[in-house]
Amino acid sequence: MQRLASTLEASLDPAQNKRAESAILNEQTKPGFSLLLLQIVASDAYGSTARLASALYFKNYIRRNWTDEDGNYKLPENEVVSIKRELIGLMISVPANIQYQLGDAVGVIADSDFWRRWDTLVDDLVSRLTPDNAQVNNGVLQVAHSIFKRWRPLYRSDELFTEINHVLGKFGEPFVQLLGNTDQLIEQNKSNKQLLSQYFSTLNLTTKLLYDLSVQDLPPIFEDNMQSVTSLLHKYLVYDNPLLHSDSDNEAGPLEFVKTGIFEVLTLYTQKYEDAFGPYVEQFIGSSWSLLTTIGLDTKNDILVSKALQFLTSVTRMSQHARAFNSEDIMSQVIERVVLPNLSLRDSDMETFEDEPIEFIRRDLEGSDSDTRRRAATDFLQQLLVQFQKLVTDVVMRYVNHYLSDYSRSPSANWKSKDTAVYLYSSIAAKGAVTTSQGVKSVNELVNVLEFFQANVAKDLMLDSDVEPILKVDAIKYLYVFRSQITRDQWREAFPLVVKNLGSSDYVVYTYAAIAVDRVLALTDVAKQPLISPADVKPLSAQLLQRLFQLIESSPEAAKLQENEFLMRCVMRVLIVIRDGVVPVTENVLAHFVQITQIISPNPANPRFYYYHFEALGAFIRFAAPSRPEKLENGLYPVFGNIIQNDVQEYVPYVFQLFTALLEANRSRFLTTYYTSLIQPILSPELWASKGNIPALVRLLSSMLTRDASQIAENNHLEPILAIFQNLITTKANEVYGFELLESIVANTPPPTIERYFVTILQLLFTRLQCSKTDAFTSRFVRFYHLVSARVENGLGADWFIAYANQVQEGIYVQLYLSIILPDSQKLVRPLDRKIAVISLCKSLTDSVAFAEKYKKGWGYSCEALLKLLENPPILATTDETIIDHDVDDMSFGVGFTQLQTIKRPARDYWPEVTDVKIWVGRQLQDANARQGGKVKSFAEERLAQSPQALQILSMYMNR
Numbered sequence: 010m011q012r013l014a015s016t017l018e019a020s021l022d023p024a025q026n027k028r029a030e031s032a033i034l035n036e037q038t039k040p041g042f043s044l045l046l047l048q049i050v051a052s053d054a055y056g057s058t059a060r061l062a063s064a065l066y067f068k069n070y071i072r073r074n075w076t077d078e079d080g081n082y083k084l085p086e087n088e089v090v091s092i093k094r095e096l097i098g099l100m101i102s103v104p105a106n107i108q109y110q111l112g113d114a115v116g117v118i119a120d121s122d123f124w125r126r127w128d129t130l131v132d133d134l135v136s137r138l139t140p141d142n143a144q145v146n147n148g149v150l151q152v153a154h155s156i157f158k159r160w161r162p163l164y165r166s167d168e169l170f171t172e173i174n175h176v177l178g179k180f181g182e183p184f185v186q187l188l189g190n191t192d193q194l195i196e197q198n199k200s201n202k203q204l205l206s207q208y209f210s211t212l213n214l215t216t217k218l219l220y221d222l223s224v225q226d227l228p229p230i231f232e233d234n235m236q237s238v239t240s241l242l243h244k245y246l247v248y249d250n251p252l253l254h255s256d257s258d259n260e261a262g263p264l265e266f267v268k269t270g271i272f273e274v275l276t277l278y279t280q281k282y283e284d285a286f287g288p289y290v291e292q293f294i295g296s297s298w299s300l301l302t303t304i305g306l307d308t309k310n311d312i313l314v315s316k317a318l319q320f321l322t323s324v325t326r327m328s329q330h331a332r333a334f335n336s337e338d339i340m341s342q343v344i345e346r347v348v349l350p351n352l353s354l355r356d357s358d359m360e361t362f363e364d365e366p367i368e369f370i371r372r373d374l375e376g377s378d379s380d381t382r383r384r385a386a387t388d389f390l391q392q393l394l395v396q397f398q399k400l401v402t403d404v405v406m407r408y409v410n411h412y413l414s415d416y417s418r419s420p421s422a423n424w425k426s427k428d429t430a431v432y433l434y435s436s437i438a439a440k441g442a443v444t445t446s447q448g449v450k451s452v453n454e455l456v457n458v459l460e461f462f463q464a465n466v467a468k469d470l471m472l473d474s475d476v477e478p479i480l481k482v483d484a485i486k487y488l489y490v491f492r493s494q495i496t497r498d499q500w501r502e503a504f505p506l507v508v509k510n511l512g513s514s515d516y517v518v519y520t521y522a523a524i525a526v527d528r529v530l531a532l533t534d535v536a537k538q539p540l541i542s543p544a545d546v547k548p549l550s551a552q553l554l555q556r557l558f559q560l561i562e563s564s565p566e567a568a569k570l571q572e573n574e575f576l577m578r579c580v581m582r583v584l585i586v587i588r589d590g591v592v593p594v595t596e597n598v599l600a601h602f603v604q605i606t607q608i609i610s611p612n613p614a615n616p617r618f619y620y621y622h623f624e625a626l627g628a629f630i631r632f633a634a635p636s637r638p639e640k641l642e643n644g645l646y647p648v649f650g651n652i653i654q655n656d657v658q659e660y661v662p663y664v665f666q667l668f669t670a671l672l673e674a675n676r677s678r679f680l681t682t683y684y685t686s687l688i689q690p691i692l693s694p695e696l697w698a699s700k701g702n703i704p705a706l707v708r709l710l711s712s713m714l715t716r717d718a719s720q721i722a723e724n725n726h727l728e729p730i731l732a733i734f735q736n737l738i739t740t741k742a743n744e745v746y747g748f749e750l751l752e753s754i755v756a757n758t759p760p761p762t763i764e765r766y767f768v769t770i771l772q773l774l775f776t777r778l779q780c781s782k783t784d785a786f787t788s789r790f791v792r793f794y795h796l797v798s799a800r801v802e803n804g805l806g807a808d809w810f811i812a813y814a815n816q817v818q819e820g821i822y823v824q825l826y827l828s829i830i831l832p833d834s835q836k837l838v839r840p841l842d843r844k845i846a847v848i849s850l851c852k853s854l855t856d857s858v859a860f861a862e863k864y865k866k867g868w869g870y871s872c873e874a875l876l877k878l879l880e881n882p883p884i885l886a887t888t889d890e891t892i893i894d895h896d897v898d899d900m901s902f903g904v905g906f907t908q909l910q911t912i913k914r915p916a917r918d919y920w921p922e923v924t925d926v927k928i929w930v931g932r933q934l935q936d937a938n939a940r941q942g943g944k945v946k947s948f949a950e951e952r953l954a955q956s957p958q959a960l961q962i963l964s965m966y967m968n969r
Contacts, residue, residue, distance in 0.1 A: 010045060010048065010049060011055075013033075013036055013045060013049065014049045014055045014059040014063065015059070016029050016032045016033055016036070017029070017033065017046075017049070017059055017062040017063050017066055018056070018058050018059040018062050020033060020062055020066070021058065021061075021062050021065075023612075033066065037070065040085070040088075041088060042070070043067060043070060043071070043074075043084065043088060043092060044088060044091055044092070044095075046063045046064075046066060046067040046070065047063075047067060047092070047095060047096070047099060049063040050063045050064050050067065050099060050103060050107060050111070051099050051102070051103070057104070060103070060107055061106060061107055061110070064103075064107045064110035064111055064114075065110050067110070067111070067114055068110045068111070068113045068114040068117070071092075071114045071117050071118065072114075072117050075117060075118060075121055076121045077740065078740045078741050078742035078743075079740065079741055080121060092118070093118070093122075093127060093130075096111065096114070096115060096118075097115075097130070097133055097134065097137070097152055098137075099111065100112065100115065100148055100151065100152055101137065101144075101145055101148025101149060101152070102148065103148075108148060108151050109151075112151050112152060112154070112155035113155065115152055115155045115156060116155045116156060116158075116159060119155070119156040119159065120159060123156055123172070124172050124175050124176070128175075130156070131175070131176055131179040131180050132179060134149050134152060134153055134180070135179055135180060135183050137149050138183055138187060140190060141190070141194060143194075143204070143207035143208050143210065143211050144207065146187065146211055147207070147210050147211055147214060150211065150214035150215065150218060151214060153180070153218055153221075154214060154217050154218055154221060157176065157218060157221035157222060158217070158221050160173065160221060160224055160225055161220075161221065161224050163225070165225060169225065170225070170226070173222075173225060173226075176222070177222065177228050177229075177230065180222075181222075181228060181230040181231075182230065184215070184218065184222070185230060185231075185234055185238075187211075187215060188215055188219075188238070188241060189237070189241075191208055191211045191212050191215060192212075192241055192244070194208045194211075195208045195209065195212065199250060199252075200252070202252040205250065205252055205253065206252075206253065206263055209253060209263040209264075209267060210263065212245065212267050213263065213266045213267050213270055216242075216267060216270030216271055216273075216274060217270055219231075219238075219274050220270070220273055220274050220277060223274070223277060223278070223281075223282075224277065227278075227281070227282045227285055232285050235285055235286070235289065236289075239286070239289040242271050242274065242275070242293075243289075243292055243293060243296065245267055245268070245271060246268055246271050246272075246293065246296050246297075246300075247296050247299075247300075248264070248267075249264070250264070255309055257309060258307040258308060258309060259307070259308045259309055259357075260309055261309045261310070261312065261313070262309070265309060265310060265312070265313045268300075268313050268316075269312050269313045269316050272297075272313070272316035272317050272319065272320045273316055275293055275320045276316070276319050276320045276323045279320065279323040279324055279327075280323050280326075283327065290324065290330065291330075293320070294321070294324055294330065294333075297317050297320055297321055298321075298347075300317055301314065301317055301318070301321075301346075301347050301351075302346045302347065306350065306355050306357075307357075308357050311380070311381065311382055312380050314351060314382050314385065315380045315381060315382055315384065315385035316380075316385075317385075318347075318351065318382075318385035318386055318388070318389045319385055319388070319389075321347075321389055322385070322388050322389045322392045325389065325392045325393055325396060326392060326395075328396070331393075331396045331397075334393060334396070334397065335396075335397055335400065337400065337403075337404060340393070340397070340400055340401065340404045341404055343393070344390075344404055344405060344408055345408075347386070347389070348386050348389065348390050348433075349408065349429070349433075351382035351383065351385065351386035352382075352383055352386050352387070352429060352432055352433060352436070353425065353428075353429045354425055354428055354429070354479070359479075362478075362479065362517060366516040366517045366520070367516075367520070367572050367573055369517060370517060370520055370521070370524075370575070373486075374524070383432070386436075387432075387436045390405070390436050390437065391436060391437070391439070391440075394437055394440075394453065398453065398455065399455065401437060402437055402453060402455045402456065405433060405434075405436075405437045406434075406437075406456075408430075408433060409430045409433050409434045410430075412426040412427065412429050412430035412433070413426070413427065413430045413465060416430065424477040424479070424480055427465075427480060427483075428479055428480060428483055430465070431465070431466060431480075431483045431484075431487065432483070434456070434461060435487060435490060435491075437453055437456065438452050438453050438456050438458050438461070438491070439452060439453070439490065439491075440452055440453055443490055446531065446532075447492070447493045447532065448489060448490050448491060448492040448493050448494075448528070449490055449491055449493060449494065450493060452491070452494060458491050458494055459494065459495070459499070462487060462488075462491075466483065466484045466487050467484070469481055469483065469484040470484040470485065470488075470503075470506045470507070470510070471506060478513075478515040478517060478518050479517075481510060481513070481515070481518045482517050482518055482521050485507060485510060485518070485521045485522055485524075485525050486521060486525075488503060488507060488525055488529075489521070489524060489525040489528055489529075492525075492528060492529055492532055493532065497534070497540050500529065500540050500541060501541075501545065504526075504529060504541055504545070505549075507522055507525045507526055507529070508522070508526060508549060508553065510522035511523060511526070511553070511556050511557070511560075512556065519560060520573060520575050520576065523557065523560075523575050523576050523578075523579035524575050524578075524579070526553075526579050526582070526583075527575070527578050527579040527581075527582040529541055530546065530582045530583070530585075530586050531582060537891075539586070541586075543586050543587060543588065543590070546583065546586050546587055546590075547587050547590040550583055550587045550590055550591070550594075551593070551594050551597075553583055554580060554583055554584075554591075554594065554597075554598060554601075555597070557576055557579055557580050557583070558580070558598075558601040558605075560573075560576050561573065561576050561577060561580075561605065562601070562604065562605065565608065567608050567609050567611065567612040567614060568612060568614040568615075570605065570608055570609060571609055571612075571613075571614045571615040571618040571619065572614075572615060572618070573618070574615060574617035574618040574620075574621055577618055577621040577622050577625060578621045580621075580625045581621050581624045581625035581628055581911070584598075584625055584628035584629055584632065584911075585628050585892050585911065587632075588632045589632050589633070589636070590632075591629060591632055591633050592632070592633055592636050592637065595633045595637050595640060595641070596640070598629060598633070599629075599633075599640065599641060599644045599645075600644075602622075602625075602626055602629060602644075602645075603644055603645065603648055605622060606622070606626075606648045606652075607648055607651075609622070610648070610651060610652055610655070610657055610660065611655075611657075613657065613659035613660060616659070619659065619660065619663075620663075620907060623660075623663040623664075623666075623667065623909055624909055624910065624911050625911075626645075626667055627666070627667060627670055627909045627910075627911035627912035628892070628911040628912075629641075630645075630667060630670045630671055630674060630912065631670060631674070631911055631912055634670070634671060634674030634675070635674050635676070638671070638674055638675040638676075638677075641671060641674075642671055642675070642681075642683065645667070645671065646683055649664045649667065649668060652664050653690070658699065658701070661696075661699070661701070661702055661705075662699075662701045662702055662704070662705045662905070662906045662907070663705075663907070663909065665691075665702065665705035665706055665708075665709050666705045666708070666709075666908075666909050666912060667909075667912070668687070668709055669705070669708050669709045669712050669912070669914075670912040672684060672709070672712050672713065672716065673712055673914075677716075678716075678717075679716065679717050679720065680713060680716050680717045680720060680721075684713060684716075685720070685724070688713065688721065688724070688726050689726070691706055691709065691710070692726065692729045692730065692733070697733060697736070700742070700743075700905065700906070701905040701906040702906070703737070703743055703746055703906070704746060704906045704908075705906060707737075707746045707749050707750050708749075708914065710730060710733075710750060710753070711749060711750060711752075711753035714730075714753040714754060714757045714758070715753060715756075715757050718753075718754070718757035718758045718759075719758075719759065719762075722758060722759075722762050727754070727758065727762070727766075728766075730750065730754065731754065731766055731769075731770070733750065734747050734750045734751050734754070734770075735747075735773055737750065738751075738773060738774070738777060738786075739777075741783055741785070741786075744777075744783070744785060744786050744789065745785060745789060748789040748790070748792070748793055751770065751793065752793060752796055755793075755796070755797060755805070756796065756800070756803075756919065759804070760803070760804040760805060760809070764813075767813045768813055768816050768817055771813055771814055771817050772817050774790055774793075775817060775818075775821065775825075778790060778825075778829065787829060787833055788833065788836065788837065788842075790829070791829065791830055791833045791834055791837065791846070792837065792842045792845060792846075794810060794830055794849070795830075795834070795842075795845045795846045795848075795849035795850075796845055796849070796919070797809065797810045798810055798849035798850075798852065798853060799845055799848040799849040799852055799919075799920075800919075801852050801856045806852065806856060806857065807849070807852070807853045807856075807857040807859065807860065808857050808858055808859050810822075811859050823864070823867070826864075826867060827867075827870070831870055831871070831874050834846045834850070834874055834878065835874070835877060835878065839916065840883035840884060841883070841916050841917075841918055842883075843878060843882075843883035844883045844918075844920070844923065844926055845919065845920075846878060847875060847878050847879065847882070847883070847926045847930065848920060848923065848926075848929075850871050850872075850874055850875040850878070851875055851929075851930050851933050851934070852933070853868075853871050854868060854871060854872055854875070854934070854937075854945065854948075855933055855934060855936075855937030855945060856937070861944070861948065865951075865952055866952070868948055868952050869952035869953055869955075869956070872949065872952070872953060872959060872963060873953075873956060873959050875930070876959055876962050876963065879926065879927055879930065882926050882927055883926060892910055892911055892913075893910050893913075927966070928969075930966055931966040931967065931969040934963070934966055934967045935967055935969075938967060945967070946967065949963050949964070949967075
């Protein structure tokens with residue numbers, strides 16, 4: 010155990026991480042590994058670093074190994090029982106930093122097991138609560154918060170409310186008692202700093218739990234005790250004790266944490282429980298005003314101030330409370346004493362601007378600064394604007410003009426006044442949130458955003474010197490925010506000015522320029538046409554890309570190079586816009602991509618940066634590789650190969666997608682030597698063990714099969730690929746990928762080759778259908794059947810499928826066809842799936858011997874199913890080259906699969922020549938009837954005799 014503890018500690022050291030991780034992987038194959046980790050966490054014999062490392066590894070180990078996709082335990086049952094029995098007591102006894110990691114592990118287990126497979130947990134927690142032991146109580150509350158906070162983002166459901174009621178029935182009463190006890194203990198120990206701090210930690214956790222327990226609905230026990238609960242919240246919202254003051258100007262202390270939590274609860278109650286909470290709101294409004302007008306500008310208060318402003322914003326949405334602000338005098342006080350102090354730049358903001366510019370950008374950028382003073386003050390002001398548009402506009406414009414006048418008196422000394430003016434004006438000019446795709450969609454009709462820009466802002470954008478960097482940022486950000494309000498002709502003049510600022514030496518200026526360029530290039534009009542034409546961008550593109558790469562590569566250190574994802578996103582956008590305009594600069598762009606990939610490969614530091622890096626690479630391959638495939642292959646194969654060889658898990662799923670893009674861009678009819686040599690390594694079970702690799706590997710293998718399935722079969726790779734298919738369809742999470750692989754095998758492998766395996770394939774599919782089918786599995790099976798049935802010209806077809814199905818079990822085909830294939834064909838949703846079903850059913854009527862001679866009723870049923878599908882014929886989307894934008898803040902990152910949109914493969918149409926299925930069906934029936942001497946018509950008259958309406962409709966198709 011000592012050796013494992015040392016190895017875990019070494020895993021936190023970047024210099025030893027790889028070797029340590031490898032050693033730990035060997036250890037975790039041994040029985041009881043998770044319990045060994047908990048023993049290390051529990052023992053004071055090991056150093057704090059080793060214990061923390063063990064808790065971290067335990068959390069991640071549980072996340073990977075607790076249950077499979079179907080909810081079954083992956084660990085032995087005795088280990089599961091022991092973990093549940095030991096974990097709560099351990100978590101209560103360890104230091105806070107370890108407690109936090111174990112809390113995450115508890116949350117993972119609770120996601121799977123709570124409450125039905127862990128119904129003793131709440132009783133266990135309640136039994137451990139004490140009258141006055143803060144350390145124990147805080148441990149219990151931390152565990153409870155780890156579990157109950159899962160409810161915050163969830164949608165309402167019967168199952169969720171059953172769980173919440175289970176908790177409240179056991180935990181509600183003790184929790185309310187604990188709130189009261191904690192209040193008394195704080196009073197009793199108000200002069201004892203150590204105990205006071207501990208009890209304030211308890212109060213902080215109870216506030217979080219008050220939010221957790223109320224987030225879905227107001228618990229009856231809280232509603233019954235609303236007066237005492239609100240009294241306690243108000244008491245500690247205005248509470249002060251010098252012993253709890255933070256010594257730091259930057260780090261919040263116990264008072265700030267508790268008050269922040271109280272404001273979060275108040276905002277929730279105001280927004281959701283006005284009937285119950287409404288009578289108590291007034292006292293909190295007054296206290297919030299008092300806090301906001303007296304609190305300092307120290308950084309430690311930032312989140313508290315933003316939460317207080319969010320509460321006032323929620324209060325202002327209710328007209329009965331907003332009325333208090335409906336006078337010019339009161340509104341002036343609000344602007345002057347609350348809004349302006351929190352909108353204006355502070356010295357600490359400028360320190361961040363200069364010393365941590367990327368942090369300044371992330372805080373300042375619209376949509377990412379919800380917990381900053383500026384964002385919260387803006388939201389408050391905009392909500393006041395909703396209630397009293399003219400009053401707010403008039404009052405604010407007085408302050409805007411005042412600050413602009415102050416700036417004009419001494420621009421060099423008073424530049425902060427102009428920053429305040431521009432920010433204040435933007436706050437009332439914009440109506441609604443700033444959207445990622447379009448910026449502000451509507452504006453305050455009482456102001457003119459273009460006139461203000463031309464009169465007060467444009468000059469800062471045009472000047473090369475004598476302008477404070479922050480004012481240049483304001484000018485660029487103004488265009489970025491109001492980009493949808495600017496016409497195409499106006500953008501034609503403004504765009505070069507924004508691009509010019511990429512040449513600035515100031516980090517924030519050139520980064521904001523990159524952000525604006527990216528967003529403006531993505532902007533389209535109502536007809537979905539770009540506001541900035543690609544023809545206008547292509548002449549600038551070589552210099553633009555060169556400057557962006559120069560900025561990205563300004564530091565050769567891996568973490569620093571990856572710091573600024575906004576620059577790489579701009580590279581991606583330029584490549585998407587210019588498309589094949591990148592071909593003339595292929596060599597230069599390729600060299601930069603290779604260098605960046607080599608630098609970041611050993612150290613994946615910023616998921617957003619490397620996501621955009623690989624998206625940009627995808628766009629480059631998509632548009633440059635078709636004309637210069639060998640150039641890109643020779644440049645990228647070595648760096649991609651190193652990533653796979655070194656098992657850089659964050660990058661491997663991206664690299665396999667890019668390998669596929671390179672393969673598909675090369676128009677060779679055969680697999681190149683490189684891809685032939687790649688097949689064996691990518692069949693390695695270790696690669697398929699990582700869930701994130703599976704979608705990318707399936708697409709790569711599918712593309713290889715499409716290119717040269719015969720060669721793959723000749724090299725004896727088909728059986729290992731079929732073994733992968735077998736593993737994929739055993740789990741719900743991967744069954745779709747299993748079918749994708751199977752379709753590629755069957756569609757591209759000559760029938761004589763696949764025939765040897767087809768009975769086994771059907772046995773696997775039929776077993777899943779019988780034992781554990783899902784809607785997704787059934788739908789994909791039906792699509793697979795129709796794909797086989799429709800490929801008559803390729804040597805397959807319904808008769809081929811029937812012959813092998815009945816080898817599995819005589820007569821099973823009829824059962825499948827009647828109970829699954831026919832009814833579920835009507836449930837197919839995707840147009841291409843419905844198209845395949847139409848072609849399959851039609852060919853069963855025209856080409857199947859079995860349906861003609863043996864399954865006479867089946868012929869009629871198939872005809873009726875076909876006609877029903879044609880009532881709502883699949884309308885296939887036209888080819889669309891648009892690359893869909895994804896906001897990475899809405900995507901989850903980590904060691905998993907993230908689809909690269911720039912090289913996303915459209916759904917494959919096996920019959921692109923069939924553009925109108927109704928016309929095609931009519932011709933198919935007519936041709937078959939003529940070819941077979943009128944048999945199709947005869948069959949219809951005989952077999953649809955009991956369905957005269959169906960016969961009439963079919964006759965219409967045949968007589969077109």
